[in-house]
Amino acid sequence: MNDPAASTATSIAPEAPKRPVLVLSALILAALVCNINLAAANIALPEIGDAFGAGQTSLNLVALGCSLGLAMSVLYLGALADRYGRKQLLLLGLALTVIVSFFAAFAPSIELLIVARLFTGIAAGMAYPTTLSLITALWAQGKQRTTAIALWSSVSAMSTVIGSVLAGLLLEKFWWGSAFLLAAPIAALGFILVFLFVPSHVAESKEKVDHFGGVLSVFAVATLVLGIGIVFAPGDGAAGLTLISVAVVFLVGFAWRQMTAVNPLYDLKVARRRMFWVPAVAGMIVFGALMGFMFVAQQFLQDILGYGTLDAGLAAIPAAVGLLLFAPFSARLVSTRGTRVTMLTGYGLVLVGFVTTLFWREHTPYWLVGAGFFVIGCGVAFAMTPASRALTDSTPIHRIGMASATSDLQRDLGGSILQALLGAILAAGFARSFGNLIAASSESTTVTAEVTRALQASYSSALHVAEQYPQFKDQILAGATQSLVAGALGAYLVGAIAIVVGAALIAIFVPSHEHEKELLIGYEKQDAMAAP
Numbered sequence: 001m002n003d004p005a006a007s008t009a010t011s012i013a014p015e016a017p018k019r020p021v022l023v024l025s026a027l028i029l030a031a032l033v034c035n036i037n038l039a040a041a042n043i044a045l046p047e048i049g050d051a052f053g054a055g056q057t058s059l060n061l062v063a064l065g066c067s068l069g070l071a072m073s074v075l076y077l078g079a080l081a082d083r084y085g086r087k088q089l090l091l092l093g094l095a096l097t098v099i100v101s102f103f104a105a106f107a108p109s110i111e112l113l114i115v116a117r118l119f120t121g122i123a124a125g126m127a128y129p130t131t132l133s134l135i136t137a138l139w140a141q142g143k144q145r146t147t148a149i150a151l152w153s154s155v156s157a158m159s160t161v162i163g164s165v166l167a168g169l170l171l172e173k174f175w176w177g178s179a180f181l182l183a184a185p186i187a188a189l190g191f192i193l194v195f196l197f198v199p200s201h202v203a204e205s206k207e208k209v210d211h212f213g214g215v216l217s218v219f220a221v222a223t224l225v226l227g228i229g230i231v232f233a234p235g236d237g238a239a240g241l242t243l244i245s246v247a248v249v250f251l252v253g254f255a256w257r258q259m260t261a262v263n264p265l266y267d268l269k270v271a272r273r274r275m276f277w278v279p280a281v282a283g284m285i286v287f288g289a290l291m292g293f294m295f296v297a298q299q300f301l302q303d304i305l306g307y308g309t310l311d312a313g314l315a316a317i318p319a320a321v322g323l324l325l326f327a328p329f330s331a332r333l334v335s336t337r338g339t340r341v342t343m344l345t346g347y348g349l350v351l352v353g354f355v356t357t358l359f360w361r362e363h364t365p366y367w368l369v370g371a372g373f374f375v376i377g378c379g380v381a382f383a384m385t386p387a388s389r390a391l392t393d394s395t396p397i398h399r400i401g402m403a404s405a406t407s408d409l410q411r412d413l414g415g416s417i418l419q420a421l422l423g424a425i426l427a428a429g430f431a432r433s434f435g436n437l438i439a440a441s442s443e444s445t446t447v448t449a450e451v452t453r454a455l456q457a458s459y460s461s462a463l464h465v466a467e468q469y470p471q472f473k474d475q476i477l478a479g480a481t482q483s484l485v486a487g488a489l490g491a492y493l494v495g496a497i498a499i500v501v502g503a504a505l506i507a508i509f510v511p512s513h514e515h516e517k518e519l520l521i522g523y524e525k526q527d528a529m530a531a532p
Contacts (some may be wrong), residue, residue, distance in 0.1 A: 423491070
């Protein structure tokens with residue numbers, strides 16, 4: 001049952017806060033920090049692999065660590081922010097980001113770097129869910145909120161590209177750890193702006209937090225993402241399946257807890273609404289596809305096309321341009337044509353972008369690479385705004401932390417799962433292709449099991465082997481290139497299939513614009529009747 005104080009105090013959001021430009025700028029900057037951290041590692045992966053002699057699975061975990069920490073903590077931390085103060089948790093997350101950025105930058109081993117990335121994600125989990133919660137609480141439902149969400153969504157997605165570009169600039173002059181220092185000054189500036197301009201204690205809940213449900217959600221998401229991250233890796237399949245099985249147990253326990261708790265962490269009655277769960281899943285797929293694409297593409301650009309770290313970052317700029325140019329059109333289209341048309345437009349563009357990547361090879365010209373980035377960026381711009389708006393518009397305001405946490409999970413869990421999945425397919429495809437090349441080679445009988453494992457571990461590992469055996473260097477380099485192309489194409493194909501599945505989900509379950517408006521009005525009436 002909802003708390004009376006919560007319902008009466010938070011039933012209506014203001015039209016807009018005082019100094020709305022400064023408030024929105026502060027919140028978008030905070031979201032920018034979180035998403036830059038998600039992307040900055042990708043461009044540094046080849047150098048990290050060289051520095052630590054890390055295999056592909058370890059590199060996947062470095063890239064995955066931040067999104068894993070964020071995904072596993074976002075539901076619980078979102079509820080804590082609703083209850084104890086969104087601004088306070090946002091400030092804490094930004095402060096922690098500064099600290100863990102330095103820890104990651106100077107990590108002495110690959111294992112400690114993975115731990116640092118995990119805590120970077122937890123810091124983001126403190127900050128990121130509160131940004132959308134505060135936007136929804138501070139702006140009333142309507143055109144101004146839709147515009148604010150469109151800006152937030154586009155900058156959040158665009159920051160994955162910005163992170164790659166800025167990290168590339170740093171890596172041209174400094175060591176791999178400089179990529180992880182990127183977020184520190186931005187987080188410090190965000191802390192100051194949030195402290196000065198964002199209102200405190202706005203539309204917060206008075207309900208008790210379901211701490212047991214929160215702990216279950218942490219373990220459920222953590223084991224699920226980790227399991228997916230390693231299940232396809234050579235030699236780790238059994239461990240991956242075990243983790244996924246454990247995740248299913250935790251998910252069942254979490255669902256049971258939410259159905260029986262007096263004040264559930266995640267209101268399943270709201271989650272069952274068609275304008276909630278369908279945009280949630282669809283948004284998860286499209287943003288996950290973007291994150292997975294960026295992860296695979298950065299390795300392809302550097303290892304196959306021979307781009308330097310700066311050039312690889314700059315190569316992704318067309319995606320940012322697409323996001324920036326088409327976010328305003330997305331806001332207008334969703335207001336006039338509704339969620340269904342806008343999301344399907346975005347999905348169609350993302351699918352075209354993935355089809356483009358299937359033609360990338362060793363000597364692909366940049367115009368084809370840039371076209372893929374641009375079209376995918378345009379598609380994500382159209383898809384994310386309606387997904388976020390549908391979540392917030394179908395949720396009562398005292399439960400808005402649940403909507404914002406779900407919106408974050410679109411990025412974090414979707415990004416974790418599809419980045420892990422596409423990364424695992426990249427690794428598995430690389431290992432399988434190289435194994436086939438070794439078996440078909442006339443020198444196969446002279447290749448020891450240890451050397452075979454090293455060759456199949458990752459592209460950077462194969463380069464190390466090539467240096468040890470200069471007489472076979474050309475053959476090893478050619479095999480590594482061919483195998484990485486094969487793995488990347490497999491990953492892109494799976495990304496395209498995921499987009500097709502998401503588009504089918506939208507086409508079947510998301511209603512027309514008029515029916516959507518009727519549903520949202522019905523949700524408002526249900527929430528008003530449920531309030532004491």
